[in-house]
Amino acid sequence: MTDQTMTPVTDYETAAERCKAELRLWLRLLSCTNLIENAVRARLRETFDVTLPQFDLMAALEREPDGLTMGELSRRLMVSSGNVTGVTERLVAEGLVVREPSPSDRRAFLVKLTPAGRRAFLAMAMVHEGWIADFFDDLPGEDVEALMALLAKVKRAVHAKTRNGKETA
């Protein structure tokens, strides 16, 4: 980075400091997320007797009236495909989603919200949105924007790193 020398590490102290700062940033990011996630999980259970993964799956479906395949759900929710199988199973048992064979691919299934599922989700989503808004309400609007922008950078950087980590494509 410095154009004076090619020495790989010229300033141990600041490099080490930056390393620690990045670690602290990660821990803080994690603790913020866990704090909110745990609160949301508890409230969803208390208020609607639904789990967070089930809510997330329904949220993914709500924007896709044509349904989503198990694999697509797995990618969007960032969980394994074996996981989607189980969560979907329970939602089918509750009558909130249906799983019908894909017309174009006999391997795949299309998962869709049932009318009851959609109705239930919309009611939950409205309250859920209020919870989230409440959490961030003390934050000035400019901070919200700043966080959005910074997190977009983080997301892009991490995406690049994890892609490179596995395959150089």
Added chain:
Amino acid sequence: MTDQTMTPVTDYETAAERCKAELRLWLRLLSCTNLIENAVRARLRETFDVTLPQFDLMAALEREPDGLTMGELSRRLMVSSGNVTGVTERLVAEGLVVREPSPSDRRAFLVKLTPAGRRAFLAMAMVHEGWIADFFDDLPGEDVEALMALLAKVKRAVHAKTRNGKETA
């Protein structure tokens, strides 16, 4: 809050917009965290054959040579106490931690790293720190600082909200 009028909501449109913006912020925060967390989890497994919760528990112990009680671990890791029982059990089986009765409270246990556990953790922590640093390396130092400050605000706000949500203390 406004001293002019007591009207609860005066500007529906901007309020709704802000609500949506806050929801998007939460989803982005969640996806950033999941992205990093999943990558770290996979690398810990591949490289050291250890799970993330086990790593986290050891990390909490490393800074406390005198050991921590199960309850204190539960609070610091933000997981249920029943959970700590299981994770600790597995670490004891691996010989990485010990669980000895507390001298001052016969109900409590003190969990400590064994020398082997401490050695193993320090080796992992060094590599782990490198991973995290790598994820954030493309981010300018000022962005790291900005994120730290903003997330501190978020953490404090959410803490206040969740405390108030359960008990007005």
Added chain:
DNA sequence: CCGTGACGCTTTAAGCATAAAGGAACGGCG
């Protein structure tokens, strides 16, 4: 046609996570 490899999904085993119930010990109060 028929392989062959990739993809979509499920199943399994193991571990993580919670809530709720219960046992054991603590601390106070009468």
Added chain:
DNA sequence: CGCCGTTCCTTTATGCTTAAAGCGTCACGG
């Protein structure tokens, strides 16, 4: 001392999560 509420921890039942193995299907190249 005996009681009572609290705290610390474990246990149970249920559900989430992953990695890995396996089955069926697809698409392509012989």
